[in-house]
Amino acid sequence: MISALKEIARRVVDRAKEKGASAADAFLREDETFGVTVRRGEVEKLKEAVSQNLRLRVFLGNRTATSQTSDLSPSRVDQLVDETVEMAHLTSADESGGLPDEDAYPTEVPDLRLSDPTWSSLSPDQRIDLARRAEAAAFQADSRITNSEGASFEFERSETVLANTVGFVGGYEATAGSLVSVPIAESNGSMQQDYWFSVTRYRDKLDSPEDIGRRAAQRALRRLGAQKVKTCEVPIVFDPLVARTLVKHVFDAVSGDAIYRKRSFLVGQTGEQVASESVTIVDDARLIGGLGSSPFDDEGVATRLTPVVENGILRSYLHSAYTGRKLGARPTGNGSRTGGGNISVGPTNFYLKPGQESPDAIIASVKSGLYVVELIGFGVNTVNGDYSRGVTGLWIEDGKLAYAVQEVTIAGNLREMLRNIEMVGNDIAFIGSVAAPTLKIRSMTLSGE
């Protein structure tokens, strides 16, 4: 099928050229998706589809326009190509616009082992059974698990193809399966929901449904009896699931898009100490089997490993061809195709490298503080680093987790938070393209009663 997609992509960019485009690239994706949710032992939802999508970008010199369609009937695609070229006449000339330079494309496409054919031998009934077991394990873990939002198994197989008018044509296949359990714990009339999951490209790497269900139950149970605490300044420990949101904010602030727009608290700080010495962050698109890995980015640039922060020192921003030109840097293979066909800067496998400390040792180091297990709300301003979010957590008293805390916020500024990372855990979990281990921040304002 990849060859069929390549054929469409080539035809599309040829047509754009015929219609007067000086350059163009076409990005096609075909996804085969399956999802099932089991709730209270019964199938609640089952969804399956194959879908296709074309995203096109054309240039007239350095003017550009883009389009996207799920309707791949040849006559309608042709019409859309023509309209896209027409639209490009109306946009502004932008000196940084254009396809990536010729030396940016990969000379050979490495096999990053993104696809596992053995998923297909998993029958629909077996898939349903995985979800059923993950839910059942949560109910069996404790009698206080009284309800559930269910457990879901999802699978996706995708083919991605890119072709452009300077002769680059490439494609790759990827698979990913995930299993999540979402139990609800109840005591004294109040309910708490939490979840745990496993996500992987390889079928034999999916955690057992029993482990996922049990762990999800533990996570929900430990939130029971949550109370408010008094407003205070205390050390804050982020569990890995939460720590990766912090790392995502760093990504947002080092993306070339944010830098040239000056929408980042890290503008103009390469070579400077922006985090504590224990912090090293990389963007590595070539991680074998990584959830964010790809051999080339969404505009064809060869991907690579980019050190972003080394021992606290900001080394590099991340770039598409466009932001690289704007800022006088080489593209880093972080071009990401948006829904409409434009290129923005996106993470590949962007992660904070694990340190030496065990999570237990980190918790034990806190006399009195908060272990954060969930953050809600959008109170993060990456333009200036201001940070204020709602928190659910566990109070740490004399180095031990004591009781659940809810309806409080933590606030500070990302600049200080990064400099105040005192301890880095050894427990990184690659459960998405952005990842982090347990992190301890010296002090933040907790607002409560």
Added chain:
Amino acid sequence: MNLPGRSVFLESYGVTIQDIESYLSAALERGGDYADLFFELRINHSIGLEEQLIKTATKAVNLGVGIRVLSGEKTGYAYSENLDRESILKAARTAAFIASSSAGGSVGLSTPTDHGHNLYPITLMPAELEIREKIALLEQADAAARSYDARIRQVQASFVDETRHTLLASSEGRYVWDVQPMVRFSITCIAEENGNRQYGLQGGGGRRTLEIFREALDPRALAREAARQAVLLLGAQEAPAGPMEVVLGPGWPGILLHEAIGHGLEADFNRKRTSAFSGLVGQKVASELCTVVDDGTIPFRRGSLNVDDEGNPTNRTVLIENGVLKGYLQDRLSSKLMGVPATGNGRRQGYDHIPLPRMTNTFMMAGQSTREEVIRSVKRGLYATHFGGGQVDITSGKFVFTASEAYLIEDGKVTAPVKGASLIGDGPTVLKKVTMVANDLQLDQGIGICSKDGQMIPVGVGLPTIKIDQITVGGTRK
């Protein structure tokens, strides 16, 4: 009244009534209780300005049909982006998989179902004709923002318009279509002074065409408003930390209702008893001053629809009346299982998604006080007039929303602006602490996007000025 002519799917995509009937029959081959087909064609155009250049122009086409089969509490779903007969039949049989008896049957469609209302009668204009006008409006907005204050360094602005054609046909014979327009303008300004950078964000729109920006909603005024907000924040102090009295201004701060109670009153969570509001109908969940409604029938509003995405006419649903919880927001599945009428709140992002109970335009009715009285009554508190996003934990009821423009109130007077801070509260109890409601109800300007289960849909909110006796403000200054 009904829409004139025929649906685009019959006009231009070769779909016939007989085809639809055969697809529905195939969907019920394994004996489901109910099946529906949702054809959708969504065409949108967006154009973006940044660094005083028109940098992006985009057209997006989403075409497909979603097929749903219900059997008891089970939902089977499949979709196809190819509207040929074989593809749709295959999808129908995939959706049928969850049902498990052999009983089938044939399906006959009735004549088109009447909408009952036509909330956005418009003449669709070819977007290509409008693109030059949009560019001119973007350039005017950019100029207005930059001339507002020399400290405005970056301006990003965009227009997005969408035309969404839907056609819903069900095994119960329902057959209804709609054409739903939408426009949205948004602008972000970055102000900078001595290394301090702040941003302001404004926007507006509705189920209209570009004409709204020639009249009611001037992009230049929105630009100046975004610039004002960014510049104001340059001089803002740290927000306070801890519980205090909070006054919410009218309009967009209605996001409080959306997060604190709206999601928790969606029927799916209550049917499954996973919401903090489960089983509270008939009980007091708010002060007597509070009457909250969800109304999908307000002409031209962003959250309005003639029919929801299951073909049911939208309604005005009273959620809370004088403090008492009256009911939930229903889709078809939950209303059947709970044995109550559908409320026209079954919505989906697109053909590739299963419908869920969702909000339309959610707001609190006006009260008796004046805004001045409300502010004057506060000794020490926060006055929040504009918000970023919000989020809720349905099961525990805890919600957060983040102020993007707020001031201190000291001795009954609005004083210093403070930086953005999150406000956190508890859905089932926060409205019990509403002690004043003003007479100045406003609906927002038309920028709301609501996300649930990964599905994004347009919504509206509204609020009069209200006072909440105590809510925790998540700043840094004690």
